[in-house]
Amino acid sequence: DQQVKQNSPSLSVQEGRISILNCDYTNSMFDYFLWYKKYPAEGPTFLISISSIKDKNEDGRFTVFLNKSAKHLSLHIVPSQPGDSAVYFCAFSGNTGKLIFGQGTTLQVKP
Amino acid sequence: NAGVTQTPKFQVLKTGQSMTLQCAQDMNHEYMSWYRQDPGMGLRLIHYSVGAGITDQGEVPNGYNVSRSTTEDFPLRLLSAAPSQTSVYFCASSTSGLLNEQFFGPGTRLTVL
Numbered sequence: 001d002q003q004v005k006q007n008s009p010s011l012s013v014q015e016g017r018i019s020i021l022n023c024d025y026t027n028s029m030f031d032y033f034l035w036y037k038k039y040p041a042e043g044p045t046f047l048i049s050i051s052s053i054k055d056k057n058e059d060g061r062f063t064v065f066l067n068k069s070a071k072h073l074s075l076h077i078v079p080s081q082p083g084d085s086a087v088y089f090c091a092f093s094g095n096t097g098k099l100i101f102g103q104g105t106t107l108q109v110k111p
Numbered sequence: 112n113a114g115v116t117q118t119p120k121f122q123v124l125k126t127g128q129s130m131t132l133q134c135a136q137d138m139n140h141e142y143m144s145w146y147r148q149d150p151g152m153g154l155r156l157i158h159y160s161v162g163a164g165i166t167d168q169g170e171v172p173n174g175y176n177v178s179r180s181t182t183e184d185f186p187l188r189l190l191s192a193a194p195s196q197t198s199v200y201f202c203a204s205s206t207s208g209l210l211n212e213q214f215f216g217p218g219t220r221l222t223v224l
Contacts, residue, residue, distance in 0.1 A: 006153075044201070089153060101155070102153050103151055
C-alpha cells in the first residue's frame with residue numbers, strides 16, 4: 001500500500017527552462033511535506049518544505065506547491081541548471097512523526 | 112564539523128554473517144534514524160532514536176537491531192544477513208524531531224551474497 005507516489009521515474013529538461021516534479025499521496029493525515037535532493041554516492045540533502053497550513057513556499061529558484069484537496073505536491077525549479085541534475089525525493093509526515101519517502105524522480109538538466 | 116559519518120562505505124557479506132554499520136554525528140542532535148534505499152522504493156525507515164537510551168521501530172525493522180548509548184553514535188546491527196538486506200543504508204540526524212530537516216550521512220552500500 002504505497003501512501004506516496006512519484007509517478008515519473010525520470011525527467012529531462014533543457015537548461016534555463018522550468019522543471020516540475022510531482023508527488024501524489026493518499027494519507028490525509030500528512031501535515032508536513034519536504035523535498036530532498038540526492039546526488040550519486042552521497043546522502044540526500046534537504047531542499048525545501050511546506051506545512052499543511054500553506055499552499056506555497058519559495059526559496060530562491062525552488063518553489064513547492066501543495067494542493068491538499070487533490071493530495072498533490074509539486075516542486076518547481078526555475079530556471080533549471082545542469083547542477084540541479086539529481087534524484088529528487090518527496091517526503092511526508094503525519095501524526096506518527098515518521099517520514100514517508102516517495103520513490104524518487106531522476107532529473108536531468110541538459111546544457 | 113564532520114556532520115554525519117558512516118562506516119564502512121562498502122561491505123560484502125555472506126548469508127548468515129552478522130555485522131554492525133557505524134553512524135556518528137557531531138552536531139549534538141537528539142534524533143537519529145536509519146533508512147535503507149532500494150531501487151524503485153525510495154527511502155524506508157528501519158529504526159530511529161529520539162535520544163540516548165531510547166529507540167523505536169520504523170517501517171522495516173525486521174532483521175536489524177539498534178542501540179543508542181551516547182548522543183553521538185547510533186550503530187545498526189544485522190543479526191544474520193540475508194540477500195534481501197542488500198541495499199544502500201543511510202543514517203540521518205536532526206535537531207528536534209523527524210519532522211525537521213534531517214542531515215544524512217554518505218551511505219553504506221551493502222551486498223549480501
